[in-house]
Amino acid sequence: MPQPAAATPQLLRRVNAQAVLGIVRGLDVATGTELMAHTGLTRASVIAVCEDLTRRGWIRELDTPPRGPESPGTPRKGRPARRFELNSEAGYVLGIDIGAATTTAAVADLRGTVVARSSEAFRAVDIPAQERIAVVDRACRRALTAAGTHPAKVLAAGAGIAAPVDRDGNVLVTQHFWSLFDVGLRAAFKELHGWTVLLENDANLAALGERWRGSGAGVDDLVVLLAGERLGAGVMESGRLLHGRGGAAGEMGYLDLVEGVGSSDGIASLARQWSTAGGGPQAGGAASARRVFEDAAAGDPAAQQILDRISERMARVIASIASLINPEQVVIGGAVAESAGALLPRISALLPRFTATPPRVTVSPLGDSIVTMGAIRHALDYVEENALELELPTPA
Known part of the structure; x- marks a missing residue:
């Protein structure tokens, strides 16, 4: 029976960084003490990871709050706790719902807060692939403009279509209607903007969105x-x-x-x-x-x-x-x-x-935003899993 691979320093750093980033993402503000309690890491390890994530741009350190007045004779406490928060505007994700008649693009920050959305109509159901791509691209660019950001800040895009999609993002085209959505969106957006597009069935994304922020x-x-x-x-x-x-x-x-x-x-x-x-x-x-x-x-x-x-x-x-x-x-x-x-x-x-x-x-x-919400969750999952490999855009 093969033995599990030994943990390398690089692997340990990655695991520790993902653990810390996951905790910071779930809290408004995280102190070193809280991160130690949640991760089981030593203070030195927590601080080293936080400083690395700060250099990378994923989190930022907050100013230390001023001390209150001390009572006479009361011994001085130790150093004030260092505090960190997610840099939620370090990048953005897109959630795209591509239906037969319309498409909607929503822009969300790294906490999943939707900051803008835009919808566009297709002139017909059965249109050429390049035309469908152009309409989806227009909705995305208008949503990014409304959010006050630009395509280079997008770290990933989730996209839902009204057709089956396998685990590798390939569209099942055994029915004519399904084939209308097999337009090469992933390759087109990679070439246009450098985006990673995560293609998925719209109902599957609805399930992700509902489990994240709905009644489920x-x-x-x-x-x-x-x-x-x-x-x-x-x-x-x-x-x-x-x-x-x-x-x-x-x-x-x-x-x-x-x-x-x-x-x-x-x-x-x-x-x-x-x-x-x-x-x-x-x-x-x-x-x-x-x-x-x-x-x-x-x-x-x-x-x-x-x-x-x-x-x-x-x-x-x-x-x-x-x-x-x-x-x-x-x-x-x-x-x-x-x-x-x-x-x-x-x-x-x-x-x-x-x-x-x-x-x-x-x-x-969630109403008619259920698919875009799931697409945002899908994109965030990708970003969170690959955070240490992604290079954040340089602030303007």
């Missing part, structure tokens, strides 16, 4: 359903994303075969279809779906019946997921989430009829 915060066995026009699921098992061989884990085409479901149409699509079929509002697009929810809230019987039908259908969908994956929680996400809260009581009541393992069902508070 900290839940290890989690499914997030993007439920607007078509259903797609991001699946987390034991705290890790499931991809499958080609990245198609969470694709919902199997719903064509599920009794009482029959398609992967989402909540907004169903509300619009059934409202139109019943002679209801036909304003078009998301507006008519929103109208169904508004009419149901106002007591309209026809609209309430539509929501009952949608609730039962979603209960069957979630039950099928629960039977296959057994998550602790299923989150309904995307732009439709704000309205979908009206469906939760009936969904939860119906679930025990369809599955012996009903999960907790919630709606996401």
Whole structure:
């Protein structure tokens, strides 16, 4: 049996630096004493690591606060504690949501605080690859300008697309719609700006975003359903994303075969279809779906019946997921989430009829920013893992 490699001084320095940087990142201000307590390192090691991270630009040392007045006869205390904070503006990450009709880019600092965003529309769904890249690039550059920064400050970009993506960032192109997103974005942005682009399925990023800052915060066995026009699921098992061989884990085409479901149409699509079929509002697009929810809230019987039908259908969908994956929680996400809260009581009541393992069902508070939030988290994970190899841009 091979023996584990011996720890080298370089490896130990890397491990210590990542540990200290991780603690500083999670605190507003960290003292040397706090870092010793959290990492188990000696004071000398903590200070040496902090001074190295300060030279690299990842953290900065704060001025020592002035001492208060001392009482007569009270012995003087030791040196004031040195204090450090994350240099959150040392660089930025991008979170990009690339849909069929629009793309949105969000700029976040190294604490994950979104400082600007910008959206652009595609003129059509089926457009040339270079045109799609140009529209995404325009959204990114406008967001960076709004944030008061520039492309050289971007350390990584997470990008979500409406197609399966495998563990290596390759797009599965076995369906024409999926192939529309295989545009060579990673290579194009590396050539244009030198950026590392982390390509991922949009529902997978939604799961990352929801677990980070949504109603599924900290839940290890989690499914997030993007439920607007078509259903797609991001699946987390034991705290890790499931991809499958080609990245198609969470694709919902199997719903064509599920009794009482029959398609992967989402909540907004169903509300619009059934409202139109019943002679209801036909304003078009998301507006008519929103109208169904508004009419149901106002007591309209026809609209309430539509929501009952949608609730039962979603209960069957979630039950099928629960039977296959057994998550602790299923989150309904995307732009439709704000309205979908009206469906939760009936969904939860119906679930025990369809599955012996009903999960907790919630709606996401992140709205239509759920994918960009997950893309930011994905980019931050990359930056945090590779911090010691990344060279921060020189301050202007």
